[in-house]
Amino acid sequence: MINTTYYKSPLGDILLASKNNMLIGAWFEGQKYYLSNISQNLIEKEDRILIKTKKWLDSYFGGEKPPIDELSLRPQGSNFRLEVWKLLCEIPYGQTASYKDIASKIAENRGIEKMSAQAVGGAVGHNPISIIIPCHRVIGSDGALTGYAGGIDRKLFLLKHENARF
Helix, strand or coil, rough: EEEEEEEEEEEEEEEEEEEEEEEEEEEEEECCCCCCCCCEEEEEEEHHHEEEEEEHHHHHHHCCCCHHHCCCCCCCCHHHHHHHHHHCCCCCCCEEEEHHHHHHHHCCCCCCCCCCCCHHHHHCCCECCCCCCCCHHEECCCCCCCCCCCCCCHHHHHHHCCCCCC
């Protein structure tokens, strides 16, 4: 069983989902890949992690910089996606990285010559924990605001909210 609740953000409702008191999802209503990787029954019930996540989001939207490691995260995905999402968590608040930067870091970590930035883009786009795993901080190599499952307007809002340079 997966517990869910809604968070009312300045950008619209966000569905939060947890399993075994670990956050497994945070999706904007109607975003691409909404509820992806979720095959179990959902129940509207707040548990400790969902309450804590709401407080984290309150803090974030209130202009604070809450650390990601305050929350117990368990995104569901392939090993490659998990590797990409872990690197997203290392992008500091108010800063950005390109898909190419992340691909280069994965290649370096794996000891291979190169990794596809497009493959990284696919993994970034399927991030199931929006905002908290900060996929909005990933931009094109030329500084362009490319892709965001929640929509480019939301991505722009989040980057401006963090005073990010891009």
